[in-house]
Amino acid sequence: MSVELTSLPDLYAPISDRLSIVQDIVNKELTSRHPSVNELSRHLANYHGKMLRPALVLLSGQAAGGLTPTHEILAAVVEIVHVATLLHDDVLDEADMRRQHRTINAMRNNETAVLLGDFLISHAYHLCSSLDDLHAARAISATTNVVCEGEIIEVNNRQNDALTEDEYLEIIRAKTATLTATCCALGAHYACDDPVVESALREFGLCSGVAFQIVDDVLDIAGDESDTGKSIGRDIEEGSTTLPMIHAIRNADTSTADTLRAMIRGQKPVDIAFVQTTLDRTGSIDYALDVARGHVQSALEQLGRLPESPALQSLTTMVEFILRRQS
Amino acid sequence: MSVELTSLPDLYAPISDRLSIVQDIVNKELTSRHPSVNELSRHLANYHGKMLRPALVLLSGQAAGGLTPTHEILAAVVEIVHVATLLHDDVLDEADMRRQHRTINAMRNNETAVLLGDFLISHAYHLCSSLDDLHAARAISATTNVVCEGEIIEVNNRQNDALTEDEYLEIIRAKTATLTATCCALGAHYACDDPVVESALREFGLCSGVAFQIVDDVLDIAGDESDTGKSIGRDIEEGSTTLPMIHAIRNADTSTADTLRAMIRGQKPVDIAFVQTTLDRTGSIDYALDVARGHVQSALEQLGRLPESPALQSLTTMVEFILRRQS
Numbered sequence: 001m002s003v004e005l006t007s008l009p010d011l012y013a014p015i016s017d018r019l020s021i022v023q024d025i026v027n028k029e030l031t032s033r034h035p036s037v038n039e040l041s042r043h044l045a046n047y048h049g050k051m052l053r054p055a056l057v058l059l060s061g062q063a064a065g066g067l068t069p070t071h072e073i074l075a076a077v078v079e080i081v082h083v084a085t086l087l088h089d090d091v092l093d094e095a096d097m098r099r100q101h102r103t104i105n106a107m108r109n110n111e112t113a114v115l116l117g118d119f120l121i122s123h124a125y126h127l128c129s130s131l132d133d134l135h136a137a138r139a140i141s142a143t144t145n146v147v148c149e150g151e152i153i154e155v156n157n158r159q160n161d162a163l164t165e166d167e168y169l170e171i172i173r174a175k176t177a178t179l180t181a182t183c184c185a186l187g188a189h190y191a192c193d194d195p196v197v198e199s200a201l202r203e204f205g206l207c208s209g210v211a212f213q214i215v216d217d218v219l220d221i222a223g224d225e226s227d228t229g230k231s232i233g234r235d236i237e238e239g240s241t242t243l244p245m246i247h248a249i250r251n252a253d254t255s256t257a258d259t260l261r262a263m264i265r266g267q268k269p270v271d272i273a274f275v276q277t278t279l280d281r282t283g284s285i286d287y288a289l290d291v292a293r294g295h296v297q298s299a300l301e302q303l304g305r306l307p308e309s310p311a312l313q314s315l316t317t318m319v320e321f322i323l324r325r326q327s
Numbered sequence: 328m329s330v331e332l333t334s335l336p337d338l339y340a341p342i343s344d345r346l347s348i349v350q351d352i353v354n355k356e357l358t359s360r361h362p363s364v365n366e367l368s369r370h371l372a373n374y375h376g377k378m379l380r381p382a383l384v385l386l387s388g389q390a391a392g393g394l395t396p397t398h399e400i401l402a403a404v405v406e407i408v409h410v411a412t413l414l415h416d417d418v419l420d421e422a423d424m425r426r427q428h429r430t431i432n433a434m435r436n437n438e439t440a441v442l443l444g445d446f447l448i449s450h451a452y453h454l455c456s457s458l459d460d461l462h463a464a465r466a467i468s469a470t471t472n473v474v475c476e477g478e479i480i481e482v483n484n485r486q487n488d489a490l491t492e493d494e495y496l497e498i499i500r501a502k503t504a505t506l507t508a509t510c511c512a513l514g515a516h517y518a519c520d521d522p523v524v525e526s527a528l529r530e531f532g533l534c535s536g537v538a539f540q541i542v543d544d545v546l547d548i549a550g551d552e553s554d555t556g557k558s559i560g561r562d563i564e565e566g567s568t569t570l571p572m573i574h575a576i577r578n579a580d581t582s583t584a585d586t587l588r589a590m591i592r593g594q595k596p597v598d599i600a601f602v603q604t605t606l607d608r609t610g611s612i613d614y615a616l617d618v619a620r621g622h623v624q625s626a627l628e629q630l631g632r633l634p635e636s637p638a639l640q641s642l643t644t645m646v647e648f649i650l651r652r653q654s
Binding site for chain 1: 361363364367437438439441442443444445446448449450452453455457458460465467468469475476478479480483
């Protein structure tokens with residue numbers, strides 16, 4: 001999830017003291033007695049971004065009753081898991097740049113990026129197993145099971161121009177939203193003993209994650225390169241069929257739909273201007289944003305089940321920001 | 328670790344009924360509700376090989392006092408961890424074949440092999456966290472921390488023609504022997520409450536793993552391709568400096584040593600006949616096998632601290648076999 005940077009200090013005000021502890025836990029867990037491993041870990045600073053998943057753990061915990069040292073550890077665990085997935089994603093996508101810095105695979109090689117991702121995921125589980133009970137270890141590993149499955153199914157569906165909206169939603173729930181759901185659920189679990197609150201925050205995290213991924217996919221087609229810092233049309237280039245394209249193929253005339261399908265299958269070069277014009281005509285960007293808006297609405301409804309608090313207000317603002325993302 | 332196939336039924340006699348349960352646990356853990364994931368998992372049958380790590384858990388447990396259902400689960404966990412490392416190793420080594428079958432990366436692509444490895448490691452931790460206590464989760468994640476670190480350091484030392492014997496031993500302890508040590512230690516831990524037995528079996532696993540890896544590296548240079556099923560000289564090709572080469576560089580005349588160094592640095596083509604003749608003259612294969620023999624001896628001494636049993640006899644035979652490996 002990405003929100004406008006200027007607003008983060010306000011959003012994070014209820015948890016700002018905790019977030020720096022989380023970063024310390026991450027740094028300590030990844031410190032090795034081997035200088036060459038530490039040198040690699042230092043490059044990961046560019047991968048952390050806005051620490052949104054740790055923020056979800058902490059804000060959910062705060063909103064559900066209050067924070068404990070366990071929350072800080074879990075916030076570190078989910079951040080390490082997230083950075084591990086970024087490292088492997090960059091290898092899979094052959095990405096050279098991430099947040100204006102060279103990726104590990106570009107700076108070193110794919111081997112190092114794969115192994116560093118493995119090192120991180122191992123340390124995430126290691127940190128998680130340092131807790132006093134097994135609940136978090138079970139929740140995190142069950143979550144990564146689903147995330148990995150989602151990524152495998154996504155790769156299996158590359159160049160599948162017949163992907164349905166339901167299949168698309170299932171993939172993004174698995175690869176993106178399951179982790180945000182678990183962040184919020186774990187935050188709640190270790191803050192209170194109320195299954196209603198835990199379930200509301202899990203559902204909040206799930207809906208937010210789905211909305212976030214839809215907007216991410218919209219930006220890949222309709223975003224401004226100078227805002228996103230990424231080239232546009234990468235998903236189509238790699239054969240990923242996302243919601244705007246699914247809608248356009250369903251609603252364009254046969255000849256236009258065939259052209260879009262051929263681009264996804266890699267049989268025609270991606271003409272992003274043609275794609276944008278088509279999606280404009282079929283209203284597919286608006287349609288995708290409407291689906292995202294529906295998920296944001298569902299997320300907000302879940303928050304209605306919790307008492308008012310500054311943390312709850314931050315969660316509300318964060319999810320509303322998803323629809324205003326430009327990058 | 329690899330031993331002659333004909334002897335496995337005898338070696339495994341004390342645990343044969345358990346090993347099929349272990350395979351069932353592995354299969355069940357990796358079964359997905361997505362047919363495309365199951366189709367991938369089916370290919371993993373070629374990766375399981377001789378199930379030596381599960382056998383180490385079970386034989387150690389048996390030798391230390393007796394088996395419990397926890398041993399079967401842990402045996403499944405270490406096998407899944409091992410197969411995950413093979414999947415990523417094959418990507419790193421760009422290997423096309425494993426045990427006379429095409430690798431997942433060759434059959435599909437690197438992306439799928441990386442993600443399937445991630446899927447497996449996640450399921451290993453998931454299975455581990457299904458146990459009633461945290462000891463195993465902590466031991467397994469601490470072990471994979473070390474394994475990953477060892478692999479990173481190995482990759483960092485590619486084309487390092489100045490690698491010392493101590494550095495080499497530290498790498499193989501980390502990347503190979505830590506897991507075999509943990510297999511044996513966990514087997515003991517869940518069988519008895521005797522730290523002396525647990526420590527003896529951990530040390531047995533560590534020494535056996537080191538000996539195994541040294542012999543593996545010897546076979547890469549001096550093995551018979553028709554026995555090993557792999558082409559000879561791959562380690563030198565990829566710039567890995569192994570014990571026979573370290574010894575030869577130390578003991579050959581300056582000009583010959585320079586040639587060996589240039590091959591490791593990729594500055595001269597690998598001339599395996601020249602390498603073999605040189606290592607024969609410097610006695611470097613014998614030297615490496617002597618170091619392996621010393622570790623086998625240490626492993627056997629550890630077993631001397633346990634009472635006689637059929638399982639102990641199997642462990643003894645397994646470690647003695649290491650020096651007679653041809654593949």
